[in-house]
Amino acid sequence: xxxxxxxxxxxxxxxxxxxxxxxxxxxxxxxxxxxxxxxxxxxxxxxxxxxxxxxxxxxxxxxxxxxxxxxxxxxxxxxxxxxxxxxxxxxxxxxxxxxxxxxxxxxxxxxxxxxxxxxxxxxxxxxxxxxxxxxxxxxxxxxxxxxxxxxxxxxxxxxxxxxxxxxxxxxxxxxxxxxxxxxxxxxxxxxxxxxxxxxxxxxxxxxxxxxxxxxxxxxxxxxxxxxxxxxxxxxxxxxxxxxxxxxxxxxxxxxxxxxxx
Amino acid sequence: xxxxxxxxxxxxxxxxxxxxxxxxxxxxxxxxxxxxxxxxxxxxxxxxxxxxxxxxxxxxxxxxxxxxxxxxxxxxxxxxxxxxxxxxxxxxxxxxxxxxxxxxxxxxxxxxxxxxxxxxxxxxxxxxxxxxxxxxxxxxxxxxxxxxxxxxxxxxxxxxxxxxxxxxxxxxxxxxxxxxxxxxxxxxxxxxxxxxxxxxxxxxxxxxxxxxxxxxxxxxxxxxxxxxxxxxxxxxxxxxxxxxxxxxxxxxxxxxxxxxxxxxxxxxxxxxxxxxxxxxxxxxxxxxxxxxxxxxxxxxxxxxxxxxxxxxxxxxxxx
Numbered sequence: 001x002x003x004x005x006x007x008x009x010x011x012x013x014x015x016x017x018x019x020x021x022x023x024x025x026x027x028x029x030x031x032x033x034x035x036x037x038x039x040x041x042x043x044x045x046x047x048x049x050x051x052x053x054x055x056x057x058x059x060x061x062x063x064x065x066x067x068x069x070x071x072x073x074x075x076x077x078x079x080x081x082x083x084x085x086x087x088x089x090x091x092x093x094x095x096x097x098x099x100x101x102x103x104x105x106x107x108x109x110x111x112x113x114x115x116x117x118x119x120x121x122x123x124x125x126x127x128x129x130x131x132x133x134x135x136x137x138x139x140x141x142x143x144x145x146x147x148x149x150x151x152x153x154x155x156x157x158x159x160x161x162x163x164x165x166x167x168x169x170x171x172x173x174x175x176x177x178x179x180x181x182x183x184x185x186x187x188x189x190x191x192x193x194x195x196x197x198x199x200x201x202x203x204x205x206x207x208x209x210x211x212x213x214x215x216x217x218x219x220x221x222x223x224x225x226x227x228x229x230x231x232x233x234x235x236x237x238x239x240x241x242x243x244x245x246x247x248x249x250x251x252x253x254x255x256x257x258x259x260x261x
Numbered sequence: 262x263x264x265x266x267x268x269x270x271x272x273x274x275x276x277x278x279x280x281x282x283x284x285x286x287x288x289x290x291x292x293x294x295x296x297x298x299x300x301x302x303x304x305x306x307x308x309x310x311x312x313x314x315x316x317x318x319x320x321x322x323x324x325x326x327x328x329x330x331x332x333x334x335x336x337x338x339x340x341x342x343x344x345x346x347x348x349x350x351x352x353x354x355x356x357x358x359x360x361x362x363x364x365x366x367x368x369x370x371x372x373x374x375x376x377x378x379x380x381x382x383x384x385x386x387x388x389x390x391x392x393x394x395x396x397x398x399x400x401x402x403x404x405x406x407x408x409x410x411x412x413x414x415x416x417x418x419x420x421x422x423x424x425x426x427x428x429x430x431x432x433x434x435x436x437x438x439x440x441x442x443x444x445x446x447x448x449x450x451x452x453x454x455x456x457x458x459x460x461x462x463x464x465x466x467x468x469x470x471x472x473x474x475x476x477x478x479x480x481x482x483x484x485x486x487x488x489x490x491x492x493x494x495x496x497x498x499x500x501x502x503x504x505x506x507x508x509x510x511x512x513x514x515x516x517x518x519x520x521x522x523x524x525x526x527x528x529x530x531x532x533x534x535x536x537x538x539x540x541x542x543x544x545x546x547x548x549x550x551x552x553x554x555x556x557x558x559x560x561x562x563x564x565x566x567x568x569x570x571x572x573x574x575x576x577x578x579x580x
Contacts, residue, residue, distance in 0.1 A: 008386045011379065012400060015459060018415035019404040021425070025418075033418050034428035079312040086305025094309055098316055103562070105517020107534045108554045112323035115551075119326055131319045138312055198410050199519055212410050219414060219524075232411035239406035242504050 019236065026230035027242035028047050044230040054231065057214035061195050064126055064210055068133040075134070076141030076186060077179070084149040097210065098142060101135040109135055110203040117204070124206030132200035137190040144189060148182025181249070188246045211235075331551035340548065348552035358536070358553070361393040361559060365532040368447050368522075369515040372454040373508050379455065380462035381504070383497075387460070387463075388470035398467070405460045414519050416453040420444040420525065445527025453525050454515050469503025498576065505572045509565055516561045533557045 014222040021033075029039035048054060079098065083091045101109060113132050117124060156178065176183075198212035205213055215231065218224045333340040352358050387397045403470075404412070419425045420443040443449065470526065473496060481491040485577035510538050519534035526532065540550030 004382060004386045004390060008391075008397075010382045011383045014379075015401065015404045016457060018412060018419060021409055021415045021418055022407065032423070033425070034423055035425060048444065054484075075312040075315060078308040082305045082308035086302050086308075088302055088305045088309070094313060097272050097320075098312055100316070101320055103565075104320075104558060105514065105519075105534060105554075105561075107517060107519050107537055108321070108327070108558060109323075111537065111550065111554065112327040113319065114541075115326045115330060115547070131315070134315050135319045138315065142312070192406075196408055196554050210407060215296040215408065215410050215564075219410075225371060225418075228411070228414075232407055234410075236407040240403060243403075243406060 011224045022229045022232040022236060026226060026233045028226065031226060033225055033229070039159050041131045042246075044226040045234075048226045048230055048234075053209075053225070054211075054214055057209045057211045060126060060205075060208050061211040064129050064133065064201070065191045065195040067130045068194035069139050069187045071130070072134050072137035072190045073183060073186045075138050077143045077183065079138075080142055080145035080149050081175075084146060085154070091259075095142070101118040102139050106136070106199040107203075109202045113200070114203050124204055126205060126208050126210075128204040128206075129201045129210065130194075132204050133194040133197055136197070136200075137193050140189050140193060144186045145179070145182050148179055148185075150179045151182075184246060188242065192242075286492040306486050327551045327554060330547055333548045335546045335548055338545075348548045349556070351549060352552050352556050361531065361533060361536050362557070364447065365516050365557075365563065368450055368530070368532060369454070369512050371451050372458065372515050373512040375451065376455045376458055376462045376511055377466070377504060377507050380459055380507070381466055384463050384466035384470055384503075388467055388473075392554055398464075401463055402460055409457065410520060412457055413453055413524050416449065416456065417444065417525050420449055420452075433470070433564075444525055445530060447526070447530045449525040449527075450530045450532070454518065457521065458511045458515060465501040465506040465510065466500060469500045469506075473499045501572065501576050505569065508572075509569065512568070513561055513565055517557065531554050 003193075024037070025033050026044055027040050027042065028037050029041035029043075030037075082088060083095060088094070109132060113128065114124070117128055122128070156174050157170055160174045161167070165173065196212065197210075198216060200218065201210040201213050209217065211231075215228055216229045308309050327360070330340075332344045332346070333346050334345050335341070383401070387394055387401070391397045421427070422439050422441060422444065424444070426443060427436070430436045431439065476497070477495050478491060481495050486494060506513040516532075517534050518532065519538060521536050522530050526535075534557075537550050537557070540546045540553060544550075
């Protein structure tokens with residue numbers, strides 16, 4: 001199976017080549033992104049540190065991402081509990097409806113939301129972006145959380161109830177800790193989805209740019225490109241760290257569950 | 262034979278696959294306890310209501326509005342009185358629109374086939390031959406943790422007239438003037454999308470290959486199948502759910518992608534989403550933009566539905 005292995009390595013190279021353009025040319029001492037490389041510099045990163053518009057956009061993205069992650073995970077948690085713990089008529093239809101945004105092009109979601117805001121006389125805003133992001137994030141949250149609800153033994157909840165805990169305490173002392181790895185995964189997935197989302201934010205954010213909208217604006221100016229690449233390299237680094245951390249937390253959670261069960 | 266938890270898990274998964282959609286709420290295989298099923302389900306509806314409410318507000322209402330808008334016609338900054346099907350006639354009647362629709366389908370069809378075909382051997386390698394699977398899976402997904410915009414833009418940098426391929430080849434004196442056929446055409450869009458959506462092919466295919474009961478493969482070998490025959494008769498059919506899933510996950514969103522054709526497609530590589538954007542923002546013709554959106558969605562839904570039906574029928578045939 002040597003040839004298969006070689007192919008897999010070649011495929012990895014195909015996946016990494018465009019991504020490595022970001023860090024490599026973010027340290028390149030030239031405004032032109034072309035070979036040959038012309039020396040090492042950190043001036044593009046220094047430029048980023050001084051760029052207040054970028055930092056404002058980053059702040060907006062963090063706000064939208066956090067709001068979206070928290071809201072979609074809460075909505076997903078309630079809905080996942082409803083479909084896994086109750087016998088509901090029409091639950092399949094409801095789940096289909098909630099998953100529908102995944103099958104609709106983002107541009108259609110964005111423009112039809114814009115129509116709605118227009119019809120309601122509401123301004124474009126970060127809140128509108130959050131609503132747009134909920135459409136694509138709730139289905140993700142729901143998928144992750146349903147899998148987790150199905151994964152643990154519901155007798156534990158029954159036992160808690162039988163031993164005299166009220167439903168609220170049962171939720172906090174039994175359900176929530178068991179769901180925690182799923183909740184963390186859902187928060188992370190929805191945050192990253194929202195943080196990276198461009199099109200909905202582009203049409204709905206109005207004057208308050210999120211980071212991808214800011215990046216899109218910068219792509220027109222060739223002299224700003226190396227700075228954008230530096231920003232991309234930083235986002236990549238932060239994401240990798242975040243994913244490794246989340247994996248670590250997930251493993252801790254998994255061990256705990258086995259011990260507890 | 263001793264009870265094997267792994268074997269049990271695999272069989273459980275196969276059982277679930279046969280039982281249909283993951284989201285099934287059929288209580289018979291969820292072990293819902295009698296005490297709970299008897300409980301008042303109002304509470305359950307209360308729990309799912311907020312999510313449904315958000316979807317009604319953010320999805321159903323806007324889509325209804327989109328439908329109404331598509332039945333109007335633009336008159337200055339507002340809409341003309343009365344309802345009309347003129348926009349749909351316009352969409353169907355204009356050859357340039359038909360070309361754009363067809364091109365979008367061809368591009369995302371090519372992307373789907375290319376991405377799945379390129380990713381399958383990798384997923385196969387990781388599932389059956391890699392020693393450290395987890396390391397491979399992480400290595401294969403890390404490139405997708407950069408911004409989508411920048412991943413797409415990186416291809417513009419690579420393929421551009423003064424880009425990396427051209428400057429590299431000129432530096433090596435392999436060419437004397439930049440190659441101009443690399444960027445701003447459907448080819449650039451296909452390559453970029455095949456890269457941007459690779460994870461959506463690798464992961465579902467890997468999962469379905471990983472679920473295959475290894476004893477089936479042994480049985481095929483014991484009964485005299487060679488490696489190729491065994492692959493075609495056992496591995497490939499059993500991995501079809503992953504392949505179909507990957508194809509849908511890639512085909513549906515790439516047909517409506519805006520960023521990639523906008524950045525690397527040029528006029529020759531423009532797709533439906535770009536046309537919709539132009540109608541809404543550039544030309545200010547909202548009814549036409551709305552009709553294009555709905556027709557585009559309908560087209561993708563029909564094709565994806567037909568594809569799934571055909572794939573299911575094909576899978577039945579094999580069994």
